[in-house]
Amino acid sequence: MLKVKTPKNRRVQRELEKRAPRLVEKGKKTLLLQGTKTSNVLNTVLSEIYHLKRDNAIRYTRKNDSIRPFESGGETSLEFFSMKTDCSIICVSKAVRQLEFGSTSKKRPDNLVIGRTYDHHIYDLIEVGVENFKRMDSFTYDKKLAPQAGSKPFIVFSGEAFESVDELKHLKEVLLELLRGEVVDNLNLAGLGRVYVCTAISSNRVFLTHCALRLKKSGTTVPRIELVEIGPSMDFVVRRHRLPNESLRKDAMKTAKDKTHKKIKNVSKDALQGKLGKIYVPDQKLGEMVLPNKSKGVKRERREAKKKNSTNEPASKKQKEDS
Amino acid sequence: MDTQDEYQVDLGNLMAFDPFHHFTSMPSSREELVADCLSKGTELVQSIVSGIFNLPSTEDIDGPLVKLPPPTTKLPREKPLPKPKPPTRWEEFAKAKGIRNRKKDKVVWDEQTGSWKRRYGYDRVNDDADIPIIEAKMTDEPGVDPFAKRIAERKERVQKQQKNQLQNLKTAAKAGALPSHVQLAATALPITGTQAAKKKFTKDELGNVAGLASTATASGGKFDKKLRGEKPVKNQGKHRKFLPVVEGSGIGSQEKEQTERVLSKLISSNSHEILNVDKAVTMYNVNKERKRRNQYGKPSSTRNEHGKSSSTWNEHGKSSSTPSKLKPNNKPMKAKSLPNKGKGSFSNKGKGSFSDKGKGGFSDKGKGSFSKKGKAK
Numbered sequence: 001m002l003k004v005k006t007p008k009n010r011r012v013q014r015e016l017e018k019r020a021p022r023l024v025e026k027g028k029k030t031l032l033l034q035g036t037k038t039s040n041v042l043n044t045v046l047s048e049i050y051h052l053k054r055d056n057a058i059r060y061t062r063k064n065d066s067i068r069p070f071e072s073g074g075e076t077s078l079e080f081f082s083m084k085t086d087c088s089i090i091c092v093s094k095a096v097r098q099l100e101f102g103s104t105s106k107k108r109p110d111n112l113v114i115g116r117t118y119d120h121h122i123y124d125l126i127e128v129g130v131e132n133f134k135r136m137d138s139f140t141y142d143k144k145l146a147p148q149a150g151s152k153p154f155i156v157f158s159g160e161a162f163e164s165v166d167e168l169k170h171l172k173e174v175l176l177e178l179l180r181g182e183v184v185d186n187l188n189l190a191g192l193g194r195v196y197v198c199t200a201i202s203s204n205r206v207f208l209t210h211c212a213l214r215l216k217k218s219g220t221t222v223p224r225i226e227l228v229e230i231g232p233s234m235d236f237v238v239r240r241h242r243l244p245n246e247s248l249r250k251d252a253m254k255t256a257k258d259k260t261h262k263k264i265k266n267v268s269k270d271a272l273q274g275k276l277g278k279i280y281v282p283d284q285k286l287g288e289m290v291l292p293n294k295s296k297g298v299k300r301e302r303r304e305a306k307k308k309n310s311t312n313e314p315a316s317k318k319q320k321e322d323s
Numbered sequence: 324m325d326t327q328d329e330y331q332v333d334l335g336n337l338m339a340f341d342p343f344h345h346f347t348s349m350p351s352s353r354e355e356l357v358a359d360c361l362s363k364g365t366e367l368v369q370s371i372v373s374g375i376f377n378l379p380s381t382e383d384i385d386g387p388l389v390k391l392p393p394p395t396t397k398l399p400r401e402k403p404l405p406k407p408k409p410p411t412r413w414e415e416f417a418k419a420k421g422i423r424n425r426k427k428d429k430v431v432w433d434e435q436t437g438s439w440k441r442r443y444g445y446d447r448v449n450d451d452a453d454i455p456i457i458e459a460k461m462t463d464e465p466g467v468d469p470f471a472k473r474i475a476e477r478k479e480r481v482q483k484q485q486k487n488q489l490q491n492l493k494t495a496a497k498a499g500a501l502p503s504h505v506q507l508a509a510t511a512l513p514i515t516g517t518q519a520a521k522k523k524f525t526k527d528e529l530g531n532v533a534g535l536a537s538t539a540t541a542s543g544g545k546f547d548k549k550l551r552g553e554k555p556v557k558n559q560g561k562h563r564k565f566l567p568v569v570e571g572s573g574i575g576s577q578e579k580e581q582t583e584r585v586l587s588k589l590i591s592s593n594s595h596e597i598l599n600v601d602k603a604v605t606m607y608n609v610n611k612e613r614k615r616r617n618q619y620g621k622p623s624s625t626r627n628e629h630g631k632s633s634s635t636w637n638e639h640g641k642s643s644s645t646p647s648k649l650k651p652n653n654k655p656m657k658a659k660s661l662p663n664k665g666k667g668s669f670s671n672k673g674k675g676s677f678s679d680k681g682k683g684g685f686s687d688k689g690k691g692s693f694s695k696k697g698k699a700k
Contacts, residue, residue, distance in 0.1 A: 004492060005506040013504045020503030021402035028401050088401040119402050132353070156367040158341040158360075172340075177398055180336050187337075189375065190386025197364035201346070207360055213368070222376040225369045227361050244399070252399035 019086050023256035027182040028116075031087035033060035035067050035094040035113070041133050042093035042110045048136055048232045049091065049178075052210065055150040056182065058085050067092055069113050070240060075122050083120045089178055090115045094127075111239060114174050118252045124244045126167070126174055128206075129237040139231040145212040146230065147193035152181050154192070154213075159200025167238040168200055175208070195227060201235070209233035330370050335394030337375075339367040406500040411491040451477065531558040538562065 007013040030053055032046045050059040060081070068074025069092055078090060092113040109129040116123045147153075155176055162172045179196045192213060199207045211227040218224040244252070266278040298306070331340040344363055350356040380387040410418070417423075433440040433448040440448040457469040495501050524532075534556035538544040543562060566578040 002489060002493065002507045002509060004489060005508045007504055016504045021405045023405060025401050116399065117401075118399055123399060152337060154368050154371055155336065155338045156340075156364045156371075157338070158344040158363045158367060160342055160345050162340065163342045173396075173398065176336065176338060176396065180338070183335070183394065185391060187375070187389045187391050188383065188386050189380065189389055192372075192375075195364060195368050197360055199344075199360040199363065201356070207356065209357070209360070211361065211364065222373045225365055225372055227365050227368065229357070229361065233357070249399065251403065253397060254400065254404055256404060 025183070027056065027180070028088035028177065029086060030057040030089040030091065030178065031060070031081060031085050032057060032091045033067070033081065033093075034063050035069075035092045036063065036065050037095045038063065038093045039095035039110050041130060042095055042112060044135055045110075045112060045130055045133060045232070045234065046091060046093050051136075053178075053181070058087055064092075069115055069122065069125050070127070070242065078115070079117065079120055079122065082117045088117050089174075090117065091178075109237070112236075114178060116174065116177065118244075118248060123248065123252060124170070124174070124242055126171055126241040127239040128171065129239055131235040131237055133234040134231055136231040139229060141212065141228050141230055145193075145214060145228055147212055148191060150181075151191045151193055152184060152187060153179060154195040155179055155198070156195055157198045157200075159206075161200035161203050162198075165200075165203050166243075167204065167241050168206065170241050170243060171206060171236065171238055172198070175206075194230075197227070204238045206236040206238070207233070208236060330367060332370055332374055333395045334371065334374050334378075334392050336396055337371055338396065339371045341367055406498060408500045409494055409498045412487065527557075530556075534558040535560045 007016060030049075032050050034043070034046070046059065050057050064077065066074070066077045069078055069090075078092070082088065082090060090113075092115070094111045094113055109131055111127050111129050113125060113127045115125040157172055157176075159168075161168045163169060175196075175198060195211045195213060197207075197209050197211055201207050209229055210231060210233065212230045214226040214228055215223040216226060243249075266280075268276045268278075270276055329341070329343070331342065332338070333340075341363065346359070350359055375389055375391075378389045378391075380389045382388075427442065429442060430439045431442050431448045432438075435449075435453060440446060442448060451470075451474055454470075454473075457473070459469075463469070492501065492505065492507060496507055501507070535558065537547065537556045538559045540547065544556075544559075566581065568578060570576065570579065
């Protein structure tokens with residue numbers, strides 16, 4: 001037997017409705033958390049990303065031993081967190097401890113795993129090493145330029161590696177989704193104030209920085225732009241990445257059919273003849289058409305009597321036919 | 324407009340991408356690199372900004388508002404597309420029959436009360452509670468309460484509707500289009516398929532539980548307020564009771580007795596371990612040997628000696644606190660003393676028994692017979 005379970009109060013119902021799949025989505029929430037090992041640099045990176053995305057991000061501050069995104073079985077608790085918080089972009093910090101190789105010590109840098117989920121299952125993953133990190137505090141600039149929290153940022157990518165190298169192509173997509181913020185229809189031009197600048201330095205290294213905008217008068221409606229670096233800035237070195245399964249990707253790329261464009265029937269365009277229309281004429285039913293009874297075989301008196309009757313009685317009927 | 328062609332601009336995401344940019348010579352220092360990147364970034368941002376500021380805008384209190392075009396960069400969805408809800412049984416039927424929904428007024432004129440009332444819900448028209456009189460018809464069965472019948476019918480209708488709703492939800496769940504706030508939860512195992520009837524508590528069970536609950540205080544319910552006429556609780560459950568440890572006259576001695584009882588029980592059940600079997604066997608053997616030697620050497624003095632020895636055995640057995648220690652030693656004693664006693668007993672018994680039996684038997688029969696004979700003589 002089955003029983004219908006519904007939320008006990010309206011608040012829970014609203015929350016559930018928010019989590020329901022929708023035709024047109026409004027950006028993804030981000031979950032920032034620490035993996036098995038973490039370093040001071042990575043913690044700062046995560047907290048600064050959280051600071052920049054405060055409006056739709058969740059930050060966990062405990063160590064999570066069971067999270068190993070690239071290993072099989074290590075993603076279960078990650079998927080659980082994604083389900084719990086309803087987040088679809090996940091950043092896991094993962095510092096690898098210093099490894100000793102003979103006499104020389106080689107330091108493996110701080111890794112940040114950025115992943116996306118589809119239907120609360122891991123969709124793709126990319127692991128980047130963070131280098132040359134400069135935190136927000138280390139930049140000095142005119143505080144008047146400081147952008148408003150939650151404002152929609154510009155994102156700028158440059159470098160041919162973003163198109164030629166697979167890893168960077170992947171990273172570009174992930175970064176775009178991580179940084180772009182909420183998808184909006186209407187934009188307030190007065191609220192624009194910040195840019196993320198991503199530049200591919202080499203085939204596996206990306207320089208990312210966060211800048212404020214200074215709008216200057218240019219004499220036209222379009223202002224002249226100047227960039228002021230406000231941080232944080234860092235280098236991403238791509239290490240491992242896992243692309244989505246092809247069938248999953250196909251499923252995830254589906255979009256809602258645009259209902260605004262209604263298909264116009266029976267109208268086609270021709271280069272020579274221009275706009276063409278098709279007209280369907282309904283069946284005339286000529287066989288069923290009533291003809292005026294003027295048969296000549298009937299005697300004149302009867303014919304006239306019939307005519308007289310028909311004009312008298314079905315006058316109203318005729319009118320109906322006319323209308 | 325040159326820049327627009329050169330760069331890929333996605334106004335919906337406020338994103339621009341220059342796919343042709345590359346460093347001709349790698350900058351020597353970090354500062355130069357950053358400066359290079361920023362100058363390139365400025366160009367790209369300028370191209371986006373020129374795109375946005377050329378869009379038609381509307382003035383708002385906060386500033387000019389621009390309607391952004393939808394994003395052109397294809398990004399994966401967060402969750403799968405919602406599936407269309409399958410039509411309910413009624414919707415299918417209505418479609419087949421061409422029945423269309425017509426709007427009904429929310430309020431209806433109630434003739435009984437002479438006022439406007441809701442069609443459904445609280446204080447509705449034709450509410451069961453509002454009907455004072457139901458006119459009898461010829462078809463009515465005698466002995467049926469029409470009011471109760473009306474309520475029962477309504478309940479039946481409601482149940483039927485609930486059943487239909489569940490059916491429709493099941494088909495929706497199968498299509499994966501269950502409303503987000505609804506869950507279908509199993510109330511019984513799918514194997515059995517039947518819902519176990521809720522257990523009704525009997526009066527006794529309730530009484531027992533009440534009894535247990537009433538004693539669930541620190542004082543065991545001693546100081547709880549009793550209601551007037553409240554009967555003593557039935558089943559209070561088991562509570563451990565501790566006897567006073569300090570010795571006294573009444574209950575004080577009970578504690579000692581209790582522990583002693585337990586101790587003696589323990590010791591008696593394990594007493595077979597106190598007996599040293601090896602020692603007993605050697606003692607028996609030694610005694611037997613000694614006796615044998617004595618019999619062969621001094622037959623006259625055996626009795627005395629033996630009697631002494633037996634008495635020492637007995638004394639030894641009595642002096643030991645456990646009577647069980649005697650048991651295994653008694654047996655050899657018996658076996659030893661048998662030949663001594665046996666003579667006497669045999670002689671006694673043999674004499675006595677023979678004489679008695681012979682006397683009695685003969686005397687009874689003989690007497691009677693003799694006397695009779697004698698008398699007859």
